[in-house]
Amino acid sequence: MSESHRTVHPVDPTSQQRLQKVGLEYRLIDTTSDADLDGFQRADARGFHDQEPTGEALAQSRETTRERRNLGVFDATAGRLPIATVNSWVTSLTVPGGELDMWAISSVTVASTHRRRGIARALLEGELRAASAAGVPMVGLTVSEATIYGRYGFSSAVPVARMTIDTARAGWAAAPVAGRLLYTDREELADQLARLHDVSRGARAGQIPGWRGRWLRLAGLGVDDKDGAAVRGIRYLDADGTVQGVMAYTLSEIPGQFRFELRIRTIVTATDEALRAIWQFVISHDLVTRATVDLRPVDDPLPWLVADQRAVGVEVHDHGWLRILDVVASLTARTYQRPLDVVLAVDDPLGFASGRWRMRVGADGRAQVESTDDAADVTLGVAELSAIFAGGVRASSLAAAGRVQAESHVIDALTAAFAADRAPVLSIWY
Ligand SMILES: CC(C)(COP(=O)(O)OP(=O)(O)OC[C@H]1O[C@@H](n2cnc3c(N)ncnc32)[C@H](O)[C@@H]1OP(=O)(O)O)[C@@H](O)C(=O)NCCC(=O)NCCS
Numbered sequence: 001m002s003e004s005h006r007t008v009h010p011v012d013p014t015s016q017q018r019l020q021k022v023g024l025e026y027r028l029i030d031t032t033s034d035a036d037l038d039g040f041q042r043a044d045a046r047g048f049h050d051q052e053p054t055g056e057a058l059a060q061s062r063e064t065t066r067e068r069r070n071l072g073v074f075d076a077t078a079g080r081l082p083i084a085t086v087n088s089w090v091t092s093l094t095v096p097g098g099e100l101d102m103w104a105i106s107s108v109t110v111a112s113t114h115r116r117r118g119i120a121r122a123l124l125e126g127e128l129r130a131a132s133a134a135g136v137p138m139v140g141l142t143v144s145e146a147t148i149y150g151r152y153g154f155s156s157a158v159p160v161a162r163m164t165i166d167t168a169r170a171g172w173a174a175a176p177v178a179g180r181l182l183y184t185d186r187e188e189l190a191d192q193l194a195r196l197h198d199v200s201r202g203a204r205a206g207q208i209p210g211w212r213g214r215w216l217r218l219a220g221l222g223v224d225d226k227d228g229a230a231v232r233g234i235r236y237l238d239a240d241g242t243v244q245g246v247m248a249y250t251l252s253e254i255p256g257q258f259r260f261e262l263r264i265r266t267i268v269t270a271t272d273e274a275l276r277a278i279w280q281f282v283i284s285h286d287l288v289t290r291a292t293v294d295l296r297p298v299d300d301p302l303p304w305l306v307a308d309q310r311a312v313g314v315e316v317h318d319h320g321w322l323r324i325l326d327v328v329a330s331l332t333a334r335t336y337q338r339p340l341d342v343v344l345a346v347d348d349p350l351g352f353a354s355g356r357w358r359m360r361v362g363a364d365g366r367a368q369v370e371s372t373d374d375a376a377d378v379t380l381g382v383a384e385l386s387a388i389f390a391g392g393v394r395a396s397s398l399a400a401a402g403r404v405q406a407e408s409h410v411i412d413a414l415t416a417a418f419a420a421d422r423a424p425v426l427s428i429w430y
Helices: 003-008 013-021 034-047 055-065 119-133 186-203 212-218 272-283 327-331 382-389 395-400 408-418
Strands: 025-028 069-074 084-095 098-110 138-141 155-166 180-184 232-237 243-254 259-269 288-296 312-324 340-347 355-361 367-371 378-381
Touching (some): 013 119, 034 055, 034 084, 055 212, 069 119, 084 119, 084 186, 119 138, 180 186, 180 272, 186 243, 186 259, 232 272, 243 272, 243 288, 259 272, 272 288, 327 382, 340 382, 340 408, 378 408, 395 408
Parallel strands (some): 098 138, 340 378
Antiparallel strands (some): 025 069, 069 084, 155 288, 180 232, 232 243, 243 259
16 A cells, blocks of 8 residues: 555544444554564464464565554553554456456454454444545455455455366376476566566456565465475466466475375466466376365366366355445446446445446446436345456346345346456455
8 A cells, every 4th residue: 555545544433432432442553663563463463373473574574564554453451462453455456347446455353362342343344434435446355254244245256266186187188388388486486476467467357466475475485484495486488488477386295105286376377378388287297196276267277178177176265355335436447248227226234335326338338327216126235236246256146046136137137247258366365
């Protein structure tokens, strides 16, 4: 987050008062103070049940936290560390046909000594009010548990695939790919991951920019990374010698077999050819019988590249969660696959997105959205609207689940209009 966001968006006064009433101080962390940043980071690690970070790890993570709007909740009777944390920054969400400002939330923790007293609720509602006050139309996060955030209007919106590949059985079946693969050392790997993510993140809805600390960790350069030294990188160069793909992975021995599991940390590619070359490397790797990867798009071509599709186990799971605050700004930021003319009645228990909205999509795929008093064609909650927003969840699935109400031809029209041409993905945690 830029300096202006840290200074312009102070703590939410409603949550501040609510927490003050129970003797807790809710305040911004001073990002110019190493001690304050380290306290925040130590509380975050404790909240996520991580080990106490080393001095070196704290110094490394300061680079990231300094760029964010970090909030701590302090209990004067409980020591110097905050008893709850949250941070946020304004970033850019790729949507079909464009981008949208998004308030990204991370580091949501409440100390085990202070749980289930409404502190997380104060933090989350505070973030939504702060984002709305800042004029940011969308909020996003990735989650430790799928049961925590629905109550605030978030929904799983960008599902992804976890794949487990029996490489001994799969068999490479596609044509060989031109170009070549080369190993890349970990410093270069971090740079190449960053560059290629930036080049490719516009290709699929659901992506956000990464940051230096994220690429260092994936490349095995996080100072507290126990597997750091095991991380290897390869890069794919096309026929012109341009790097178009990169993979970070580790090899770990399967006990007693002298065979290895190839654990993919991430694959970032700018072309289909690069992805095919990397998959061929994985499938054909000597002494490897199993490969695993997560956060792949649900339409990854791997099953179509191998001789035996049953060698590729695919588990689709929730990953990117979204929450619309501003209906007009959000719905008009993306393009749609079909024309549409509907009135959406949106229920938002926290008020931000509530109302009846006429949404008209023209032949150019652009939407016009305005508040209306007309009768509703579709009735849904803000979580359901957020779910279908990026094109990763079908309105027809939510209608079948009884979570969106409309006549079936309206559901069909909504489903067709909101579809994305390529499956959305979010290839990082935040
Ligand atoms: C998840 C966590 C932040 C919740 O903090 P908390 O202060 O105990 O939550 P609150 O007391 O404000 O609870 C608010 C609501 O969420 C519910 N809730 C809290 N934690 C929940 C959980 N883990 N699963 C499901 N519901 C949960 C509460 O029951 C309450 O429901 P209600 O108000 O609708 O009746 C805290 O348990 C924690 O730090 N967990 C470990 C770190 C983590 O997983 N953070 C989330 C990262 S994405």
